Amino acid sequence: MAASTLSEVARLAGVSLATASRVLNGSSRKPAEDIAERVREAADKLGYVPNAQAQALAKSSSGLIGLIVHDIADPYFSAIARGVQEAARQQNRMVLLASTSGAAQDEKEAVAAFAARRADSIVIAGSRSVRAEDKQGNIELAAELDRYCRNGGHVGVVGHPVVGASTTEGYHVVEVPNEELAADLAAELAATHDGEFLIVAGPEGLYTSDDRVRGFQRGLADAGSPPAEIIRTGFNRAGGYDAGPALAKRIKASKERLCIFAVNDVMAIGVTAALRPEGVWIPRDATIAGFDDIETLRDFRPALSTVHLPLEDIGRLAAGDPDTPPVSGAVKLRRSTETPVETQV
Amino acid sequence: MAASTLSEVARLAGVSLATASRVLNGSSRKPAEDIAERVREAADKLGYVPNAQAQALAKSSSGLIGLIVHDIADPYFSAIARGVQEAARQQNRMVLLASTSGAAQDEKEAVAAFAARRADSIVIAGSRSVRAEDKQGNIELAAELDRYCRNGGHVGVVGHPVVGASTTEGYHVVEVPNEELAADLAAELAATHDGEFLIVAGPEGLYTSDDRVRGFQRGLADAGSPPAEIIRTGFNRAGGYDAGPALAKRIKASKERLCIFAVNDVMAIGVTAALRPEGVWIPRDATIAGFDDIETLRDFRPALSTVHLPLEDIGRLAAGDPDTPPVSGAVKLRRSTETPVETQV
DNA sequence: TTGATGTGGGAAAGCGCATTCCCGCTGCAA
DNA sequence: TTGCAGCGGGAATGCGCTTTCCCACATCAA
Incomplete structure (x- = not known):
């Protein structure tokens, strides 16, 4: 070069x-x-x-913004990435990408690499977790981020503060009202559904999942419904799919129609896919709702009830765009939770 | 910092x-x-x-690899991005992202920005075009890329060579056998379908779209079928959706079942979505096939017949990973092109 | 005409690091 | 003991650029 x-x-x-x-x-x-x-x-x-490198060196400002996601091919993250990218473009910066599969250790390395490149700011998307196995990784990640902030870096975190971060200096958390929205969803569902509820959740300790579960249960309680049973599985499509057989058994055994809340859309899709070969139809035999309102999934049939999240805006906010409105989600009830007309069998 | x-x-x-x-x-x-x-x-x-910038300056090698896509939130591109990202990780590099909406002018600017950052290599995904309105932009893009290559840069292009590139030095094209695969698809479809065929294509001049159209027509011809009528629209989900009403009219007017080939999956999904409110059911009233085999769309019902493309591998190859096998696609016939059993009405 | 005040270009000092070249030292064969 | 290679550490140079500081010159008021 x-x-x-x-x-x-x-x-x-x-x-x-x-x-x-x-x-x-x-x-x-x-x-x-x-x-x-x-x-x-x-x-x-x-x-x-x-030579931008030399310019950066001379003026000590790189015009780079680092983005950390679990998996860029996951539509949830790619939607956020689009927002970050747009914000970066407006600010005349470029985005540096890192995928980490959610491993705290990898995230730490990514932060170090961004710090090495003197990125002006770092955006961390993807759920934080307090699971024991992530403990050490989280500590190191927090240390790395703290150091980065102390050196004048800005970090934008999507959803939840980084576990164990000791400073607030430089941190900027884009709060996502997962709990409230999940409660709203539960309330709306409980209004028309009087059978049992069941939650397909991610592993315990994953903030996003836990928040949504908590909110949903609260919404149920407020509506006077008994708490939902919780099935734990992976926080992705495969997790939902894996939960399918057990759910099918559960649904067939039950007299009433079950309403399933999968804590995100791709899990809901996975569940639905696994249910189909078992002969369980949505919404005839059970209803299901997801969370996120992933764009690519909107053409799905039966249309998935879900909670809309302005993912692109979230990305923009995390990237420090001042003109982006605050995060506000909305329950979207669609076909997958409709009570079918009786005549349809 | x-x-x-x-x-x-x-x-x-x-x-x-x-x-x-x-x-x-x-x-x-x-x-x-x-x-x-x-x-x-x-x-x-x-x-x-x-300080990676200083290191880069001193050793004159940045460890950066630039990726240009139309839209990072499009599952086609995000799948490629994942591959690029993985390759980068293996090579101990980082990826710099640029989204351009496909505008040649923006791509040119992105290349310049990457060149300024002294990226070791640049990957350009996204269809090239020979449309008149892109002409000037293409020329400038080619010039910018040529200059980048002359200065020792490597560029990996997905699908088609950049229009008007004058050197081959430093260029590396990941050939995607769009035409052959489209021909294969046509052959397989023609084997069971004896009605008319219709192609929903992108704008004329878009290489990827044109290749797939050409291949499909050739496959039809080889199978002894008459050439398919072509409807031109946008090369994305919205394009497919927009083509819906006209298609619905066409289908209702026709006596035979029509087989639609949408030149990519998201267009096929768009078409299907637009057809549904018109009362046209797939595969009962018409059949449809797409192209790309987008992962997020696999749970779609009716399952979409398509051509599988190893998008992640394509990304890896474009990023110069030597261990990745060459691109090889495969026709995947699924429910959306099945001839329904007569008794199903 | 003279001194004050701009104005605009150039020299040079870094920015943080890799790397070349040099030098003092040790170990070994002669 | 002498001479030479080999090793390990340090001084210095340069990567390509920004920016401060300086200086020559022109302009204008007194």
Whole structure:
């Protein structure tokens, strides 16, 4: 990657390095127009591309924003990534991507790498967890982030504060009202459904999952319904799928129609897919709702009841966009939780 | 972003800058263990994080790989992005992201930005086009890329060479056998379907779309079927949706069952969604096939017939991973093109 | 004409690091 | 003991750029 340098341009234009810099890379001092023109011509002829690394070094600001997700191919994260990307574009920055599969250890490394690149800010999406096996990783991650913040970095966290972060300096948490929204969902569902409820949740200790479970139970309680049974599985499509057989058995054994709340959309889809071969139809034999309102999944049939989350906005907010409205979700009841007309069998 | 520097570490450890550098940032010369230990301690105490920008400047290699996509939230691109990300991880690099909505002008700017950051390589995903309105943009993009390559950069292009690129030096095209696979799909469909075929394509001039159309028509011809009528619309879900009403009219007017080939999965989903309110059921009233085999869409019902593309591998290949097998797709016939049993009405 | 005040270009000092070159030291053969 | 290689650490240079400081010159009021 050897390209022509500023001093080559300066020499060709017959001016000093300083002048060339002033002309080409926006300075407060504007050299005379004829000189500027000469410099621009020279730059053009040489195909000069400024070295952002050197610029960053000289002005100590990189124009980079680091994004940490579990999996960029997961539609939840890619929607957030789009928001971050847009915010970055507006701020004239570039986004550096890191996928970590959610491992705290990997996240720590990603933060270190971003810090090494002197990213102006870091966005961490993806659920925090307090599980025992993540304990050590979380501590190290928090330490790394604290250090990054102490050195003047900004970090935007989606959903929940990083476990064990000791400073608040530099941290910016985009609160997602998971609990409230889950309660709303439960309330709306309880209004029309009078059978049992069941929750398909992620592993215990995962904040996002736990919040949604808690909120849902609270909503149920407020509506006078008994608490829902909880099945724990993976926090992704595969987790939902795996829970399918047990659910099918449960549904077939029960006299009433069961209403399932999967703590996110992809899990709900996984559950639905696993239920189908068992002969369990949604919403005929059971109803189901998810959470997130993933765009790619909207054409699904039966249309999935869910809670809409402005994921793109969340990404923008985490990336520090000031013009983005605060996070506000909304319950979306669709076909998957409709009580079917009796005549339909 | 001021952090402690190598010279601070060196001073604290009581060694020279050179020694500290050798200890901390992998050099071929290994200082004595006791000294090394002292340096590491000092680094640890200061919370030293090497400045990758400065390192890049000094060694002139950034460890960055630039990725250009139309839209990171589109599952097609996010799957490729995952592959690129994985390859980058293996190569110990980081990926820089740019979304461009497919505008050649934006892509050009993204390339310039990557070049400025001295990215070691650039991956361009997303269909190239020869449309007239993109002409100027394409020329500039090609020029920018050529310059990048001349300066020693590597570029990996998914699908088709960049229009108008004058060098081959540094370019690396990941060929996607769109045409062959589309022909295969047509052949397999023609084997069981004897009604008419219809293609929902993207705008004319979009390579990927054009290739798939051409291949499909060829497959039809080889199977002895008449060429399919072509409807042009947007190359995304919205495009498919928009084509819905016209298709519905077409289907209702026709005596035979129509087989629709949408040139990608999301378009097929869009079509299906638009058809539903019109009372047209898949596969009862018409059949449909897509292309790409998007993972998030696999749970869709009726299951979408499509052509599987190893998108993640494609991303890996474009990012220059040597261990990734060459691209090979496969036709996946599923429910959406099954001839329904007559008794099902 | 003279001194004060700008104005605009250039020299040079870093930014944080890798790396080359140099030098003092030790170990060994002669 | 002398000479030479080999080893390990340090000084210094440069990567490409920004920015401060300086200086030459022009302008204008007195």
